[in-house]
Amino acid sequence: MTRPGTARRARRPRGLLLAVPAFAALALSACSSGTAGTPHSPAGTSGAPATGRATSAPASGAPATASSSTASGPAKTVHVSSLEGDGGTYGVGMPIVLRFTPAPTDSSAFTKAATVTVNGQPANGAWYWEQTTADEKKTNTYEAHYRPKGYWPPNATIAVKLPIGGLSAGKGLVYSDKLTSITFQTGDAHVSTVDGQTETMRVTSNGRLVKTLKVSLGKAQTPTYTGTKVVMQKGEANPSGSGLRPDGAVRMVGTDPNDRYNLIVPWSVRVTMSGEYVHAASWNGGNIGVRSTSNGCTNLNVGDAKWFYKFSQIGDVVTYSNTGGTKMPSWDGFGDWNVPWGMWAQGGLLLNH
Template sequence: MRRLLIVAVALVAALGVASAVALTAAAQGTGPLAAPAAPQVSYQPAERSAGGASTGTAPASSANPAEPVSVRAAGGTLDGVALTGPDGETVDGALSPDRSTWTSTAPLDYATTYTWHGRALGADGATTPVAGTLGTLKPAHEVRGTLNIGDGRTVGVAAPIEIRFDRHVDDRAAVERALKVTTSTPVEGSWGWLPDDNGGSRVHWRPKEYWPAGTHVRVDAPLLGVGYGGGNYGAENLSTSFDIGRAQVVKADTRSFRMVVERDGRQVASYPASYGLAADPDRNTRSGTHVVTEKFTDKRMVSPQYGYDLVEKWAVRMSNNGEFIHANPASASAQGASNVTHGCVNLSPADAKAYYDSARYGDPVEVTGTPVRLSPKDGDISDWTLSWDRWQQLSAL
């Protein structure tokens, strides 16, 4: 009996030691009774602490909506992750192949609070919630831009690319760095900033020489989230794709009293014409490269200075200073013989209609032979009045 008692006591003591070891291991998180390890969840961008360092865990309160946001589960996988706006709409996003990271694939909106949903799962079943809010920055103003050439259009070889903004742009370099022009054949060109118009800035891209005929052009302007200075930001992304058509160039030598049309290097028409009266500088047709911008079957033309108010047929605008190529039966006797107009190029109705039918936006009209030069004050498209070196100096980069 005594021996049995001793054995029993020894067994209890052994069990006591084993229990102590197990409890110690559990307390240290290494033994079979350890608590499941929950995955670590971090967000990007993350909130900044007062000292400027990223905490790496809390969602940002002033994220740039153009930049992707993400959530990551270290030591686990993500399940049911979603980022929703105040209207309950979810933001498009995608999981990484190992399901540890979710990243947005669509831009967010300005001045909006989004909410995270979902959870992170550990290998042993432990979970960590994906939760919290994400706020995007609020611009002083959202500045909108407009491209001048729409998708799918075909334009002439002198057409510039223009982005017109509805407010002044201070940080022009930041905007210009975001812009990209891609062409189907190599074309040298540059952006140039022109004087503000109607309270807004404008930037043009011009090739060094006329566009090669048949070139396909794509413009990408991812301006959402780009800082314009003064707390202003780009309102949206812009893009367009278009084609350069045939190379039609008007040669308008005022001394010849004719207007010649060349297409792809070959003369296709020569019309008797009358240009601006040389004796009056205000009536001279300006020498220089004009660009066709629009055309009208009937155009009312008014001049308080010279006292006329009339409607002319087949009017093709070649500058914003009032210069057109149009029909004018009243000057028929001067066409081909003398220059008597108020600055426009006068043709017969039949010739004006033929030219009207062939003209398109971006066609160059090269006027020569007058003492008054076309200048930036003569209209929106004065790009070709500048030398290539001078044009490049208008870039902000």
């Protein structure tokens, strides 16, 4: 039987580090969703992206609008929305992700005004500005991602204050005043370590080993990315529009003429935009724990995959080594932790930062 895996997206030019667009459709690939969707909330009750608290925001959660005038005359309003849902719970690897439309041209006023605290104390992290991948379609949207130097502490309260309404976002641009704050929690620190040499995944919670699972990673022709990945989606939306597919299932499609498939694969946890999953692989039991034979995904025995799916939360960390692959690009999902801190702290792409 064929083995669902992952088909790589075209590589981005070096020097332009891009991250997964917060609200863009996920890529359709050999080991990806057949029905495009967005990262699911931890509750897994909706395929819609979470939005932060917005004063007088529409009930739909769509970004609110603001006046486009300032004391100095008319200016275009930069609308701001949040990937994190206010009051939500996420894993310790989840970056704060804000999306700005149209794109600011100067981030200095935002950076000075915005604050992030952990349990009431300064987070001492940094904002990193990126052109969203959705800008392939010329949507003129930027994202600002925030993370500390290390992972968030477990079971902590993260508060983001955004007193940015009316501040300059560059010449002729001002920020909307609708999104003023976001508060969310971290859950237990779920950090899993996958080793391609031993074909194992060690799963920890708050530093304690919970389970060691057998895996099969990408074969030599389609190796699994190394580096730090973050759980970005559990299962996928049901095409019927009623919640999620049952049993954490995802449609995976292979278009290689020599390896075509169109399967519904249960207990699937997405860790890259380009289509790497940790998922059940009943067809590959003889290789799991022995050798790497997938098209890039992390294959688990069905019982282990079901357990991992239920254990996981959006924002959990999964690190990979000894896979034979290159490091996961920062733009291919929540690859923020693969950007060295010294580079991250410089602030990314915007000028006058």
